[in-house]
Amino acid sequence: MKIARAQNGLKGEIRVPGDKSISHRSIMFGSIAEGDTLVRGFLKSADCISTMECFRKMGIEIEEGADEEGEYLLIHGKGFHGLSKPEETLYCGNSGTTARLISGILSGQDFETVLTGDESLSRRPMKRVIEPLSSLGASIRSEKGDGRLPLIIDKGSLKGGSIEIKVASAQVKSAILLSGLYAEGETTVREPALSRNHTELMLTAFGADLTPGTKEDPLCSVRPGRTLKGLNINVPGDISSAAYFMGAALIVPGSEVCLRNVGINPTRDGILRVFTEMGGNIEIENERYESGEKTADLIVRYTPTLKGVNIGGDIIPTLIDEIPLIAVVAAAAEGETVINDAAELKVKESDRISLTVEGLNAMGAKAEKKEDGMVIEGGKALHHAVIDPGKDHRIAMSFSVAALASKDVKPVEIRDPACVGISYPDFYRDFDRLQA
Ligand code: S3P
Numbered sequence: 001m002k003i004a005r006a007q008n009g010l011k012g013e014i015r016v017p018g019d020k021s022i023s024h025r026s027i028m029f030g031s032i033a034e035g036d037t038l039v040r041g042f043l044k045s046a047d048c049i050s051t052m053e054c055f056r057k058m059g060i061e062i063e064e065g066a067d068e069e070g071e072y073l074l075i076h077g078k079g080f081h082g083l084s085k086p087e088e089t090l091y092c093g094n095s096g097t098t099a100r101l102i103s104g105i106l107s108g109q110d111f112e113t114v115l116t117g118d119e120s121l122s123r124r125p126m127k128r129v130i131e132p133l134s135s136l137g138a139s140i141r142s143e144k145g146d147g148r149l150p151l152i153i154d155k156g157s158l159k160g161g162s163i164e165i166k167v168a169s170a171q172v173k174s175a176i177l178l179s180g181l182y183a184e185g186e187t188t189v190r191e192p193a194l195s196r197n198h199t200e201l202m203l204t205a206f207g208a209d210l211t212p213g214t215k216e217d218p219l220c221s222v223r224p225g226r227t228l229k230g231l232n233i234n235v236p237g238d239i240s241s242a243a244y245f246m247g248a249a250l251i252v253p254g255s256e257v258c259l260r261n262v263g264i265n266p267t268r269d270g271i272l273r274v275f276t277e278m279g280g281n282i283e284i285e286n287e288r289y290e291s292g293e294k295t296a297d298l299i300v301r302y303t304p305t306l307k308g309v310n311i312g313g314d315i316i317p318t319l320i321d322e323i324p325l326i327a328v329v330a331a332a333a334e335g336e337t338v339i340n341d342a343a344e345l346k347v348k349e350s351d352r353i354s355l356t357v358e359g360l361n362a363m364g365a366k367a368e369k370k371e372d373g374m375v376i377e378g379g380k381a382l383h384h385a386v387i388d389p390g391k392d393h394r395i396a397m398s399f400s401v402a403a404l405a406s407k408d409v410k411p412v413e414i415r416d417p418a419c420v421g422i423s424y425p426d427f428y429r430d431f432d433r434l435q436a
Contacts, residue, residue, distance in 0.1 A: 001413070001414045001417040001428070002411040002412070002413050002414075003400050003403035003404065003411055003412050003413075003414060004403070004406075004409075004411040005403065005404060005405070005406040005407065005408065005409070005411070006248075006252040006404040006405070006435060008254055008435065009249070009252050009253055009254025009255035009256065009302055010245065010248050010249050010252055010255040010256075010257050010404075010434040010435055011254075011255065011256055011257065011434065012257060012258070012433065012434050012436075013257070013258040013259075013260060014245070014257070014258075014259060014260070014430050014433065014434065015237055015259075015260045015261055016237040016238055016241040016242045016245070016259060016262065016424075016430070017043050017045070017237065017238060017241055017424060017425075017426070018041040018042055018043035018235035018236070018237065018238060019043065019198075019235050019236055019237065019238040019239070019240075019263050019293075020043050020045065020047060020048060020097070020238055020240065020241075020423050021097065021170070021196055021198050021238075022198050022202070022233075022235045022236070022263070022293065023039075023042050023043040023045075023048040023051075023235055024047070024048055024051045024095075024097045024098060024101065025101070025174075025198055025199060025202050026039045026042065026073075026075070026202070026233045026235065027039075027048070027051045027052050027055055027062070027073075027075060028051065028055070028101055028102065028105060028178075029202055029203060029206050029228060030075035030077050030230060030233075031055045031058075031060040031075060031077055031078065031082075031083065032077065032078075032079065032080050032082070032083070032105060032181075032228060033077035033079070033206050033207075033227075033228035033229055033230045033231075034077055034078075034079045034227055034228065034229055034230060035077055035229060035230035036074055036075065036076055036077065036230045037074075037075040037077055037230040037231055037232070037233065038072055038073070038074055038075075038230075038231075038232045038233070039072060039073040039074075039075065039232075039233045039235060040069065040070060040071070040072050040232075040233070040234050040235065041070075041234055041235035041236065041237075042071070042072075042073050042235055043235065043238065043423070044071075044425070045421060045422060045423050045424060045425055046093060046094065046095075046421050046422045046425075047093065047094060047095035047097065047098065047422050047423060048095075049093075050091065050092050050093035050094070050095045050098045051092075051095065051097075051098045051102070052073075053091070054086075054090045054091070054092065054098060054102060055075075055083075057086040057087070057088065057090060058083040058084055058085075058086050058090075059078070059082070059083060059084035060075065060076065060077070060078060060082075060083065061075075061076040062074070062075050062076070063076075075230070077228070077230050079227060079228075080108070080181065080182065080227065080228075081109075081110075083105075083109055084111075085109075085111035085112070085113070086113060089113075089114040089115065089116045089150065090102065090113055090114065090115050090116070091116050091117065092115055092116065092117040092121055092149075093117060093118055093121065094117070094118050094120055094121055094349060094391075094422050095117070095121065095422075096121060096124055096171060096348075096349075097171055099115055099117055099121060099124075099126065099149065099151070100126070100128075100129050100171035100172060100174070100175050101171060101174045101175055101178060101199075102115065103115065103126075103129045103130075103133060103140060103151060103153060103175050104129070104133065104174065104175035104176060104177065104178030104179040104180075105178050105179075105182075106140075106153040107133050107136075107138035107139070107140060107153055107156055107158060107178075107179045107182065108158060108178075108179060108181065108182025108183075109153075109155065110155045111154075111155065112152065112153065112154040112155070113152075113153050113154075114143070114150050114151070114152050114153075115149060115150060115151040115153065116149055116150045117149045120349050120350065120391060120392075121149060122148055122149045122150075123148065124148065124149075124347055124348075125147060125148065125347055126142060126147055126148055126149060126151055127142075127147035128165070128167070128169065128172050129171075129172055129175045130142060130147060130151070132163045132165065132172065132175075132176050132189075133175060133176070133179055135161065135163065136158055136159065136160065136161050136163065136176070136179055136180075136183065136187060137156050137157045137158045137159040137161075137183070138153070138156040138158060138179060139153065139154040139155060139156035140152070140153045140154075140156070158179055158180075158182050158183035158184065159183060159184050159185060160180060160183035160184055160185035160186050160187045160224070161183075161185075161187060161188075162187075162188045162189075162190070163176055163187075163188070163189045163190070164189075164190045165189060165190070165191055165192070166192065167192065167344060168191045168192050168193040168194065168195040168218070168316070168317040169191070169195055169317075169344075170195040170196040170197070170198070170199065170267075170317070173189050173191055173195060173199070173220065174199040176189045177189060177199055177200070177203065177210070177220060177222050178199075180221075180222035180223075180224065181203075181208065181222060181224060181228075182224065183224055184224070185223075185224070186221055186222070186223045187221065187222050187223075188219060188220065188221040188222075189219070189220050189221075190213075190218060190219045190220075191213065191218040191219075191220075192218070193215075193218060193313070193314040193316070193317055194213055194214065194215050194218040194267055194314070194317065195218075195267065195317040196265065196267045196268055196317070196318075197212060197213070197265070197267045198265070198293070200212035200213070200220055201265075201292045201293065202233075202291075202292070203222070203228070204292075205231060205291070205292050206228035206229060206230075206231060207226055207227065207228050207229045208222060208226055208228060209222065209223040209224075209225060209226045210222045210223075215266075215314070232291075233291050234290045234291045235291070236261055236262065236263035236290050236291075236293050236295040237259070237260065237261045237262045237263060237295070238262075238263065238423070238424075239262050239263050239264060239265075239268050239269065239271065239272075240268075240271075240321045240322060240394075240423070241423065241424045241427075242259045242262045242298065243271050243322045243325050244325060244397045244398070244400070244401050244427070244431075245257050245259055245300070245430070245431075245434060246259065246271070246275060246280075246282070246298065246300045247275075247325045247326075247328060247329045247398075247401050248401045248404055248431075248434075249300040249301065249302060250275060250278075250280045250281075250300060250301075250302065250303050250306060250329055250332075251302070251303075251306070251328075251329055251332040251401075251404070251405045252302060252404050252405060253302050253304070254302055255300070255301060255302040256299070256300070256301045256302070257299070257300050257434055258297060258298070258299050259297065259298040259299075259300070260297050261290070261295050261297065262295060262296060262297070262298050263290075263293050263294070263295050264284070264287070264294050264295060264296050264298075265293050265294055266294070266318070267317070267318055268318055268319075269318060270315045270316075270317075270318030270319030270322070271319045271322040271325075271326070272284070272298075273315065273318075274309060274311060274315070274319060274322075274326055275300075275329070277309050278303075278306045278307055278308070278309050278329070278330075278333055279303060279305050279306050279307055280300070280303050280306060281300065281301040281302070281303045282298060282299070282300050282301075283298070283299040283300075284296045284297075284298060285297045285298075285299065305334070306329065306332065306333035306334065306378075307333055307334050307335050307378075308330055308333050308334065308335035308336045308337040308338075308376070308378050309330070309337055309338075310337070310338045310340070311326070311337070311338070311339050311340065311342075311373075312338075312339070312340030312341040312342075312373070313340075313341055316341050316342050316344075320342070320344060320345070320348075321348075321394055323339060323342055323345055323352065323356070323373075324352050324355070324356040324394055324395055324398040325394070325397070325398045325401060326339070327339070327356045327357075327360060327367065327374060327376050327398070328356075328360070328398050328399070328401055328402040328405075329401075330376040330378055331360050331363075331365040331367070331376055331378055331380065331382065331402070331405075332378065332379075332382070332405050333378040333379070334378050334379050335377075335378055335379070336375060336376070336377050336378065337375070337376045337378065338373070338374075338375050339370075339373035339374050339375075339376075340370070340372055340373045341372055341373065342372055342373040343371060343372040343373075345373075348392070348394075349391070349392040349393065349394070349422070350389070350390040350391070350392035350395060351390075352392065352394070352395065353369050353370075353373065353374055354369065355389065355390050355392065355395045356374065356395065356398070357369045357374050359385070359387050359389075359395065359398075359399050359402070360376065360402070362385035362386075362387065363382040363383060363384075363385045363387075363399075363402055363406065363412065364380055364381060364382050364383045364385075365377075365380050365382060366380055381407040382402060382405055382406045382407060382408075383406055383407060383408035383410075384406065384408045384410035384411065384412055384413075385412055385413075386412075386413045386415065387399040387412060387413065387414050387415065388415045388416070389414065389415065389416060389419060391416060391419045392419065393419050393420045393421070393422035393423050393424065394423070396414055396416070396417055396419050396420050397420055397424065397427055399412065399414055400412075400414055400417075400427075400428075400431060404435075
């Protein structure tokens with residue numbers, strides 16, 4: 001796909017699609033709850049469909065319908081022990097969230113399952129769930145013994161216990177907490193910094209006996225004994241999807257966009273804090289709560305005076321998926337941006353440190369890799385390049401934004417743009433709509 005520099009600013013108002021993390025969890029927790037869970041605003045992207053298909057293969061009926069309020073999903077939950085042994089392997093596609101969270105649930109079942117995924121997911125580390133779940137009494141192993149998919153999960157004997165994880169990860173934390181629902185005693189998990197807390201908020205709303213961690217004390221515990229009860233969920237817009245339009249509006253002259261109903265949970269709002277620190281013109285309006293999640297409307301305007309920032313430490317888990325985009329915006333800002341403590345980026349859907357730095361340099365920016373992040377020198381004119389996002393949706397969307405800020409008449413070419421379907425199938429429609 002060829003993307004030309006923006007002639008005019010991005011203008012208008014949109015509602016970005018539903019939050020990916022919350023959408024995955026609504027299917028998983030709705031399936032093991034008793035009774036029906038009605039979900040509105042569900043993100044129908046490839047990753048969330050992978051989760052939906054896994055639970056359908058385990059006998060959960062999920063109706064997809066529409067009424068005067070829009071599309072909905074109706075999940076007919078069957079309780080903690082209502083899942084049935086799937087006839088085939090559970091294919092998680094490209095989705096790390098599916099593979100890791102489902103491992104926690106499957107550890108508590110009385111049947112054997114095999115988890116597989118696509119080429120990218122099959123390269124990603126799974127030891128981070130195999131080890132803690134095994135130490136809690138689960139029977140989980142990697143088929144090839146290499147700590148990667150396929151994973152074989154069988155009936156174990158979950159006792160509960162305390163786990164300390166080395167890297168802040170909502171996926172690992174959630175897998176541990178979900179296994180805790182099936183354990184004999186209490187399960188606790190300590191993270192080095194608080195990662196996204198959607199699991200804690202949502203499990204509590206479903207009725208679990210859970211004590212969430214805080215920013216000051218990221219220690220979370222869950223006790224067995226209470227069943228989950230189906231509920232109604234309104235999924236807020238995904239801040240990680242909204243981020244691309246925020247970034248584009250900040251760097252394209254003449255822009256003013258309004259992004260409606262975006263989730264701004266404090267464990268996800270690092271992007272807002274960083275863009276604000278860079279001097280970005282962002283207004284947050286209409287703050288409210290939807291299904292326990294804080295949401296707002298965001299108005300973002302072109303800011304010619306953006307400046308570089310230093311990012312590291314506890315803010316990293318709150319913006320982990322937005323770092324490639326931050327790097328793009330940093331390239332259009334004045335001064336240097338340094339990103340530290342983000343080694344996790346190397347084991348996402350691609351090695352995001354390498355692809356971001358290589359893409360920026362190909363477009364004429366000056367960026368350098370670090371072991372745990374990158375350094376970007378802002379203010380260099382960006383020009384045409386061919387970007388291969390390595391099938392990584394977030395790299396494709398970040399460089400689509402970079403293309404708009406190019407000073408070259410020759411457009412930027414993004415290879416394999418369809419990979420955006422992992423999290424945002426209508427990304428290019430919305431991207432074009434704001435430029436019309
Ligand atoms: C997610 C957690 C994050 C994030 C991913 C979604 C989740 O991963 O990168 O896109 O829904 O829990 P980690 O928890 O591994 O950092």
